[in-house]
Amino acid sequence: MADGWVDNYEDIMLKRKLGNSGIGASVIGLGTWVTGGWMWGGADDRESIKAIHAGLEAGIDLIDTAPVYGFGHSEEVVGKAIKGRRDKVVLATKCGLVWDKAEGVLHFTSNEKTVTKTDFTKSVYKYLNPGSIRTEVEQSLKRLQTDYIDLYQTHWQDETTPICDTMSMLLKLKDEGKIRAIGVSNASVEQMKEYGAIDTAQEKYSMLARKLDENGITKYCPDNNVAILAYSPLANGLLTGKINEQTQFGEGDLRKGNPLFTKENLTKVSVMLNEFIPIAEENGMTVTQLVMGWTLQRKGITHLLVGARNEQQAIENSGGGKSLLPEQERTKIDEIISSYFAF
């Protein structure tokens, strides 16, 4: 296989390593932000559990969650879903976004009503203090019903805590066997350098969001054997082609009023996606899988974290990690994209 990142090929799913950790993980990871319900207009736990099981059966082993997704709810649902299957999962969660204390840097205040029925207002702080991380990891382990986390990531960076203090706690947790690999998220190249021995960087990347190419992350990470876990690779569902002007987003759905989902942008993206249809058909893929295939082969990008609300979405998305997309197809896709968007 030409791609040096691929360490294992199975019929069902490509795998790549999480940096220097030695852990191989499916190139398609199941993102469980939506599973928490918060910011997505709610979620049905039974559907979420079916989605996780369907993903695992279709070859996805990487599952990404975070305490803040539904204020503990996503981790709890993931914990229930993987009970009895823990050895089949590369479990990734995060630390550093807290809502039970006003410490660090205020990230934002949420008034979303779909998760907590009575206590709507929550102020979320970026806080990576070592003692707080210790508390967070214990809470995550309990919610996830496990005694170790495969990949532990700092969710957003906190300017009030020196990175060396955060990192020494992460290394301690690794020594204790509570976590197996260390990752960062929403971090700059400079911050990654300060962390030192990290295995992964979780950053936003899609056909429509390519800041990583400009800020040097897609160069720094492969040069330093740091895996990039691209988040929101379907642009919150926009790149599936199913969202149009008639789509009604539920109360609290982050896409309601979001500039990505204006009438003008929806039309432009939909016309672009229509041009992908013959390429997808020639390659035996859906348009969503084609979008994923293109993203997966961008320089530095090793894994995609894709959210799935139900079984059907999880199965379709797992299909995006079964084979590599030939270069000539990627070139055709690049040409189409550049006739709609300038990067």
Ligand SMILES: NC(=O)c1ccc[n+]([C@@H]2O[C@H](COP(=O)([O-])OP(=O)(O)OC[C@H]3O[C@@H](n4cnc5c(N)ncnc54)[C@H](OP(=O)(O)O)[C@@H]3O)[C@@H](O)[C@H]2O)c1
């Ligand atoms: N580190 C961070 O700061 C950060 C930030 C954002 C995300 N993330 C991670 O990345 C993951 C994915 O990002 P994301 O959830 O923002 O966006 P995404 O993966 O681009 O979009 C996910 C949404 O698109 C829709 N969808 C997914 N597959 C589909 C399919 N096959 N057909 C039709 N619709 C489909 C579903 O929503 P509907 O059914 O409601 O349309 C789903 O919730 C998250 O779950 C989380 O793990 C991390």
